[in-house]
Amino acid sequence: MAESWLPWKRAVPPDHPAGCGDEQLMWRVRMSDDPQAFAALMQRWEKPIHSLCARMTGDVHRAQDLSQDAFARLFARRKSYEPSGRFSTFLWRIALNLCYDELRRLKRRPELPLDTAGRANRPDEPQDDDAGALSSSAPAPDAIVAGEERAAAVRAALGQLSEPYRAVLVLRHYEGLKFREIADVLDIPEGTVKSRMAEALSQLGRLLMPALNERENLCNETKPRVILAI
């Protein structure tokens, strides 16, 4: 569909760096250290990279730092970017390597997060005070608690997967990369990516099986009581 000619209906003006492709913007950053192009890349990729780091580390605050580090490293390595390759592959690789480094560092010197049970350590929740939670359309408290428990179980299970499996699973399931793209990012054959994905899903299913069974039992137990209460 053609873009609207009305200025206020146009999301991004065509002369703005945000109207260019990633590779073109990165080329401008590489050749002339263009700050606008870099800002546009950051705006475009900040959320996916933050999401990747949060999924890989399971910690939203650490993910914030890691995503900033990823962009800092991207700028530091701008000269090594090859225009023939995809920018996304370049950036995913940088972010993943940072996540690997961080996970290894944590393995050597494990830290206990101060707010393990608090809201702030949950990547699935907005950090600002959410006024929408008070509205009538917000889910019921028990549903919120159940959702949080499920999310925590998934996060814990993901944390138990080894890094190669976790990386493939996060990139495919959460970040939506194709298997071919993941193979490019990880520099491994596509078949290996798919095998790792299958193994990751199998392991995850085994890890989550107790929680699934427990929830099913809980549902079966609570149903009659709900009916009686009504």
Add this chain to the structure above:
Amino acid sequence: MQRDKTPGHPGDLDPVADPTACTQHPARDEWMAWLYDELPRNRHSELKAHLASCPQCATQVAAWQAAMKELDAWTAPAPAPREASSEVWRWSNGFKWAAAAAVMLSAGFLAGRLNSAATPEAVRAAVATNVSQQMQAARAELASELNHTLLNQLASLNESNRVEVTRLFADLASTISEGRAADQQNVLAALKELDARWLGIYASFRRELETVAILTETELKDTQQQLVQMANFNDINK
């Protein structure tokens, strides 16, 4: 833990456990592509048909799908509200609100002026006329400003495109010239190295040749002396 991924083994299942089951199970790789909708349409249909007829594969795929569903329980962090990045957008929005506010203020002012002296119908008619005039004026002004803005945008777009293309060409030219200069330097260095090598070979060859010449001369002198001695010896014997 790496598992067998050859066809005939549906992932985590043991094919020996069910002797009645089919033996040609699709590989796990294919099931992954099927689950994430990355297979060609015909192969996708084949796997779907296999799934309907093979309980082993159906169980395995259901387990994978359950795991995938659980993964969805951990939702992504909420996106930050997007800021309007376009100056034009901000400006035009502000202009619209300013025009609307001006219309409403003037209508209110006029209504207040007429309210004390005229009937409600007259006030309504006067307000309607006034509002209509104001709206037309605001619309005309907005259209004029809009045209002006669009023309400016178009001009700046052309200019920025031209500058960008020129800059890219300049970058390309500098890259090519840098590459060419580097090539020339490499060829020059190679030629110098070749020259030095040839000089070395020539010097060594010359030394060897001189050595041979000196040795030959010495040998010739020795031979000459021996011939003279042999001649003297013959003369003595006679």
